Amino acid sequence: MSNMNTDNNTASAAAGIDLTQFYQVFFEEAAENLDSMEQQLLNIDITSASDEDLNSIFRCAHSVKGGAATFGFTDVAELTHQMETLLDKLRRRELQATVAMVDVLLQADDALRAQLARHQGAGGDPVDTTNLLASIRAMQGGGVAKVAVAATTVAPATVAVESRAPAELISDLGTSPNGDSKPAALRVLELRVGPLNDVKDADNLVDLFGEIVDLGSIEPLDAGQASDGIRRFKIVTTSCDSELMDLFTFHVAREQVKLLEMTAGFGFHDGAPGAPAPSEPEPTYGFFDDAPGAPGTAHAAAGKPAGSTHPADAATAATATTASNPTLSASAPASAEAKGAAPAAKAAAPIESATLRVSIEKVDQLIHLVGELVITQAMLAQNSQKLDPALYQQLAAGMADLERNTRDLQESVMSIRMIPMSMVFSRFPRMLRDLAAKLSKQVNFVTVGDATELDKGLVEKITDPLTHLVRNSCDHGIETPAERVAKGKSETGTLTLSASHQGGTIVIEVRDDGKGLSRDKLLSKARERGIDAPDSMSDTDVWSLIFAPGFSTADVVTDVSGRGVGMDVVKKNITALGGTVEIDSAEGYGMSVKVRLPLTLAIMDGMSVAVGDECYILPLASVVESFQVQPGLIKTVGGTGRVVEVRSEFMPVIDLEEVFHVPKSDTPPATRIMVVVEADGGQVALLVDELLGQQQVVVKNLEANYRRVPDVSGATIMGDGRVALILDVSSLVRHSRH
Amino acid sequence: MNSNDAKHIAQQAASHESAHAAISQAAQSAGRAARSSTPAHGEFLTFRLGEEEYGIDILKVQEIRSYEQPTRIANAPTFIKGVVNLRGVIVPIVDLRIKLNCTSVEYTDLTVVIVLNVKGRVVGTVVDSVSDVLQLSQDAIKPAPDLSSSVDSSFITGIGCVKSGAEQRMLILMDIEALMSSEEMGLINSI
DSSP states (O other): OHHHHHHHHHHHHHHTSOOGGGHHHHHHHHHHHHHHHHHHHHHOOSTTOOHHHHHHHHHHHHHHHHHHHHHTOHHHHHHHHHHHHHHHHHHTTSSOOOHHHHHHHHHHHHHHHHHHHIIIIIOOOOOOOHHHHHHHHHHHTOOOOOOOOSOOSSOGGGSOOOOOOTTOOOOOTTOOTTOOSSOOOEEEEEEEEOOOSSTTHHHHHHHHHHHSTTSEEEEESSOSOOTTSOEEEEEEESSOHHHHHHHHTTTSOGGGEEEEEEEEEEOOOSSOTTOOOOOOOOOSSOTTTSOTTOTTOTTOSTTOOSSOOOHHHHHHHHHHHHHHHHHHHHHHHHHHTOTTOOHHHHHSSSOOOOOOOOOHHHHHHHHHHHHHHHHHHHHHHHHHHTSOTTTTHHHHHHHHHHHHHHHHHHHHHHHHSEEETHHHHTTHHHHHHHHHHHHTOOEEEEEEOTTOEEEHHHHHHHHHHHHHHHHHIIIIISOOHHHHHHTTOOSSEEEEEEEEEETTEEEEEEEEOSOOOOHHHHHHHHHHTTOOOOTTOOHHHHHHGGGSTTOOOOSSOOSSSOSSOHHHHHHHHHHHTTOEEEEEEETTTEEEEEEEEEOOOSEEEEEEEEETTEEEEEEGGGEEEEEEOOTTOEEEETTTEEEEEETTEEEEEEEHHHHTTOOOOSSOOSSOEEEEEEETTEEEEEEESEEEEEEEEEOBOGGGTSOOOTTEEEEEEOTTSOEEEEEOHHHHHHHHHO | OOHHHHHHHHHHSOSOTHHHHHHHHHHHHHHHHHHSOOSSSEEEEEEEETTEEEEEEGGGEEEEEEOOOOBOOTTOOTTEEEEEEETTEEEEEEEHHHHTTOSOOOOOTTOEEEEEEETTEEEEEEESEEEEEEEEOGGGEEOOOOOOOSSOGGGEEEEEEEEETTEEEEEEEEOHHHHHTSGGGTOSOOO
């Protein structure tokens, strides 16, 4: 933060005005620009990028640079300036775009986010962009950039790797298994450094070596002293000499470094994806803890594609590691909390659209007031019902108008808070690209129902669980291209994210065509852990086993997933939102995870029913039909369960009087009413005494001052001022299921 | 809660003989309150549960209302009567008389509900009657004896001794915030 203060004090002092008041706007706009740039970079067609695309990306970088310079964020300005120079050459067609460039620009994007997060007070170490800047400058200089062939969107692993000139220090995220011709054999080398004036200088080398993750190991052969000023170290690494030399020459002159073969290298499999390095214990669910997109992240040699990583490459990766962590945490809130900016505009690719930036509190206040209005309108409607319509014709007409206007107003206001699912989906292309590359898999990412809208509050909470599910699919579900071809599937796996509205809920599905869940493995794992898992368990129940804490059948624990920490947290989070998770799988074919969430509308249509002397509300969207109960229509099953026949189908019966222990009324009705409701794909028939009416109800949260009540999703205030409980139909349906 | 509110509450107190005395006393104590700080001594709202008199920190009290039949919540403990609508907010109502096993629990015209604001939540509690607001100095508060009663003695912070006229009143001073947010009350979700 001190960095920021000094920079900004200078800037402010120079300007003579206090610029801090404008920071927030700059940060928000910069975040939008970075999001836009990232999205465009991901979608760009390398072979035939249009002028407009390139210009647009250039403009994003340019805007951020301008703002950063004005506010004195020199680190941001410097990085964007370099990016801008490169982008300028691209848009002038002085340079041809390559995948490597896109990768570097994406990394720069991450670094920028990290820098901005720091300036906003996120804390953490200063972002080291030396290597990144060096890479970008090298690219600006032209270097050797052979045109990359084929795929542009989300299948980085399919891109053939171009050969690189030694001078180019480019990080290549997407090396495919048949890329680099060098086999990654483990080599043992002796490093001789010197003669040095101060033998301790060599320690810098050791530190640097240690910082580069996955480079190998280094240990001193001498005891820190050397008679001739020469230090000796033993290095075990898979990197080639030139890369090591590049690394060491950061600290010492090239002439002072000598690498000698120590012993013959042990043969090691090429690339060895899937060979895990001993990893430190680290919760995998923390999506932000590890950094997707950084090849050679701290823990797994597993994901490393064949071919050695340049030390500078790894250095950049290390930068990206630190950068990506705050990046992703910063970008998640940054993108999700796009301060009420109109959703439609954001969903579309970078077009200038008329939007308004509104604070969330104002929108919430507006919704609250509209809710109160609805209650008042309901009260007026109820009281005016008693009046003679003939006498009070005008009043009745006015009331009808009022009801219509209130309903329209309510719908408009509710839609302000709804943002399209594309906001949630937008983070996945990038994440999958990096993840697939790391795991040497080819994944095609498809989204369906981008325009499905979701309440903003839910969006923020659904992102973590969804991310985990997507990572799981990519890591455990989809097989490597070789495995897939062996099974007769296409090389590229498909991961589909879809969102749709069903009744009063939103259904989000993560589906992959990978290897699916293995029933046998799950059962044996469950038994191992002492969970009762008889062979007669239904498939659905077997799949649900993965929700048990610590449960994982992954053979290999990678840093991506496999520790068994994830699924139970996913389920807990979804349940906390009032939703459910369903799993379906076919071994060898794929798996689908469906998340159902209630659309938490504050105002909804309700049907009021009487049970005893009490009034309860059913969400109208869940009501299918109702009918009078004829005696003898209800049959018992197994002594306790009751069913009713509805058009030759038998439906379980739930007597609300029993469920809610309602004291019997003094004047019970002659015939009771059956209301058929539907939720989560199941139907039940609720037994009530009377249907009272239908009205708009304002959903009030019970948990604000009380606690969660089973089978009750909220409360509302009726026209007479009394409180009525709104029933949770999903939970009632679940009653009948077990 | 400021001195105006304290006066207001005292004015709202049920029509008890000491109501008039309470109003003037509250006015005085309000004046004193403005100058003094709160902790152990301070202003207490006193109320009756059966034969016993209790005192709670006035700053936790939001308002006093007459009792109205709440909407019942199924499967809740007996001392949770249900929820009511308090100007658009759903507030749970607890009957302390049931919780503290008082012998007679009646709902008359004099029954009042003290609406509390504790730990960011609004909760109402039914009591037999509300008396007055008293300013208790440190020496008027004696430490609580170690009794095992239906109210865990950790919620009883002391015994207040007040002389009003010829009477010696013994007030059981309660930490109402701790009591309301405790697990046994079951008012708050335990995650």
